[in-house]
Structure formats: C-alpha cells, structure tokens
C-alpha cells in the first residue's frame with residue numbers, strides 16, 4: 154500500500170484537465186455488455202474502479218482493449234457466469250452487472266457490491282425494479298440471483314431517487330418486452346450519459362435527466378462509439394482545493410451547468426468563480442464567510458462533495474453547518490480532520506464546522522471522498538508534512554491526482570506505507 158505525503162501552504166495555480174466521470178464510466182463499461190458487437194468508450198478516467206471493471210468483463214469473456222483514455226469492449230463472446238465473489242466485492246458499481254447480465258442473458262448471479270462503505274447502502278430499489286420487470290430475485294449466501302424467462306416492461310415508482318437503481322432498471326428494461334416507465338427517477342447527469350450510450354446502441358429511452366424515464370424495450374443492441382462526460386465531482390474537488398489554498402486555477406474540460414450548486418456555494422462564501430463554455434476559473438481570496446450547505450440529490454449540492462466541502466468550511470470565518478440529506482452518516486473524514494486541528498462536531502446528519510487553521514498530522518482516508526477532504530486539508534497546512542494513508546480509496550476516483558496537483562504547484566508525492574504492509 155502507498156501513502157500520500159503533502160507539504161502544504163502553497164496556493165494552487167495553473168490549469169487542470171478533468172477526466173471522464175467515474176460514476177458514468179462504471180455504468181457505461183457494464184452497459185457495453187448488452188451490445189452484440191464492439192463498443193468504444195472515449196474519455197474514460199484512469200482510475201482503479203475502471204481497471205477492476207475491465208478485469209471483471211474479461212473474466213466474463215469480453216475482449217477488452219485499453220489505450221489511454223479509450224477502451225474497446227467486444228462482448229460478442231460473453232457468457233453468463235456466476236460472479237459471487239472476487240473482484241465484484243472491490244467496487245460499489247459492480248451492482249450494474251445485475252441489470253446488464255439480466256438484460257443480456259435473462260439471468261445474473263452477482264455478489265453483493267463492495268466499494269466505499271461509509272454507511273449501509275441498501276439495494277432494495279434495484280431489486281424491486283428487477284422484480285417489477287418479471288424477474289425472480291433471491292439472496293443466496295450474500296449473492297443476488299436474478300432470473301427471468303422474459304423481461305416485461307412495467308411501471309416502477311422508486312421510493313428514493315436512487316442513481317444506481319435508475320441506471321440498473323434502464324439497463325435491464327432496454328431488453329424487456331414493451332414499455333417501462335420509471336417514476337421518481339434520479340436526475341444526475343451520469344444517468345443522461347448512460348441513456349445516451351444505450352440509445353446509440355439502439356435502445357429507445359426518453360426522459361433521462363427528468364423524474365420520469367420511458368424505456369421501450371428492443372430485441373437487440375449493437376456496438377457504437379461514445380465519449381464520457383467530464384467528472385463533476387473531480388472538478389468540484391479541484392474548485393474546492395483552489396479556493397482552500399487561496400489559489401487561482403482554471404479547471405478545464407467541465408460542463409459548468411453540472412457544477413451550479415458548487416459554484417453558488419463558493420460564491421456565497423466569497424470565492425470568485427468565472428464560468429466559461431467548458432472551463433471554470435477559481436480565484437481564491439484572503440477571507441471567506443461561513444455558510445450553510447445541504448447535500449441533496451441532483452441538481453442539489455452533491456453528497457460526493459460534502460467531505461471536501463467540510464474541509465473548505467474550516468477555512469471560513471465563523472460557524473458553518475453542512476447537512477447531508479442523501480447519506481446521513483457520511484462523516485468518516487471528521488475525526489481525521491480533527492487530528493489536523495479542525496473544530497467540527499457531528500449533530501445528527503449535520504457537521505457543525507468552526508473555522509480555524511489546520512496542522513500537519515498522520516491521517517487515514519476511510520473512503521474515497523474522505524480521502525479528498527484530507528488532501529485538501531493537507532494542501533492548506535502551512536508547516537510540516539501531512540501523511541495520508543488509505544490512498545487505495547482515493548485511487549478509486551481521482552485520475553492522475555499527484556501529477557495534477559504537482560502541475561498546480563503543490564508539493565506532493567507517494568511513498569510506500571510501511572505501516573500498512575507490516
């Protein structure tokens with residue numbers, strides 16, 4: 154295992170290129186399994202979640218070729234195979250194999266997903282959707298077995314606007330007989346990206362990005378070429394890091410519309426945000442005001458930016474309150490920030506943050522965005538070196554992090570974490 158070493162105190166300055174979105178990529182790669190010929194994905198992020206997914210696809214018999222940010226997936230020789238354990242346990246989004254394999258073969262046997270377990274993350278709405286489509290779903294020793302002689306379109310109301318359930322139902326329903334209507338669907342941009350890919354493969358999906366999605370099932374899907382949308386969470390993290398270090402950073406290859414909640418909150422604090430067509434410039438200032446933030450489903454402030462935003466709020470004057478209405482206990486970054494001198498208390502689903510300087514410390518990333526919060530914190534520290542272990546979580550979602558930060562002037566490097574290997 155490795156750890157990140159950061160000597161902070163330098164304002165980030167320059168330009169950073171944002172890669173394709175993790176949460177799109179981990180859905181688009183399994184979506185390709187529904188095609189009967191080659192799918193080419195461009196602008197894929199180089200992150201461990203995608204690397205693991207490509208290994209899973211090869212175990213299932215797909216031919217996968219990767220060249221930088223491009224991946225060719227030929228699923229024509231794919232076979233239906235149970236995947237109870239192994240790599241599916243390494244990432245959360247392995248649940249998309251359920252919808253993809255069910256759509257392609259009428260059956261799937263997949264182990265329960267792994268990934269960042271910052272709190273219990275049920276998949277009851279995914280299962281409710283598969284059952285509504287006519288599948289039988291059983292839990293066998295921690296694996297989900299799903300089978301259907303013939304998937305049939307249905308009207309499905311989601312109790313919560315779940316990103317994963319919306320996409321999983323779209324995947325399976327693309328190959329069902331007749332019309333599926335998802336009500337109270339999630340509206341995240343990654344859902345539109347998946348629908349765009351599926352439609353390019355021959356699916357008939359309308360309404361993605363709204364709360365009602367209509368999917369007219371088709372008999373077969375074919376290959377295509379698709380470019381993945383930019384990662385709004387990665388972009389938001391760099392926006393936060395630029396503001397926290399009082400820097401001046403141009404964040405390039407973004408869709409500013411996807412970052413409206415982030416932009417609004419930064420402006421409210423007193424950060425200068427300049428939006429262009431495909432980039433956003435952040436100009437930090439000497440002092441920021443405390444604010445309240447509510448993490449909500451899209452287009453609200455994203456829960457995936459809640460942890461790094463907590464760090465930024467330690468740099469504001471006074472008391473800020475950050476409430477997470479999506480994941481009410483996603484606060485594993487808080488005790489680690491406290492080791493760095495932060496004054497934060499968790500009350501119910503809120504973090505109450507009092508502004509103040511942070512110190513260097515040895516800290517541990519317990520999940521992906523908790524890791525991002527610690528990286529931003531370390532960049533603000535004026536004296537000493539912060540050591541962040543648990544880098545494997547950060548590598549799940551940040552393409553080229555160390556190089557990007559170095560190009561922006563940060564003093565950051567990786568070292569072998571001898572403590573974790575002993």
Ligand SMILES: CC(=O)N[C@H]1[C@@H](OP(=O)(O)OP(=O)(O)OC[C@H]2O[C@@H](n3ccc(=O)[nH]c3=O)[C@H](O)[C@@H]2O)O[C@H](CO)[C@@H](O)[C@@H]1O
Nearest residue numbers: 176246274275276277278279313315316317318457479480
């Ligand atoms: C791979 C991927 O895209 N991950 C994202 C996805 O996760 P994921 O798709 O797992 O998150 P969901 O949108 O499903 O979860 C939203 C809320 O619904 C609840 N819920 C969800 C499903 C279900 O069957 N039952 C249920 O109760 C969850 O506990 C949570 O409180 O959306 C989350 C919310 O934006 C993000 O934090 C994750 O980065």
Ligand SMILES: C=C(OP(=O)(O)O)C(=O)O
Nearest residue numbers: 245246268269457521522
């Ligand atoms: C929670 C996240 O991802 P996942 O759902 O893949 O664990 C995230 O990206 O912040």
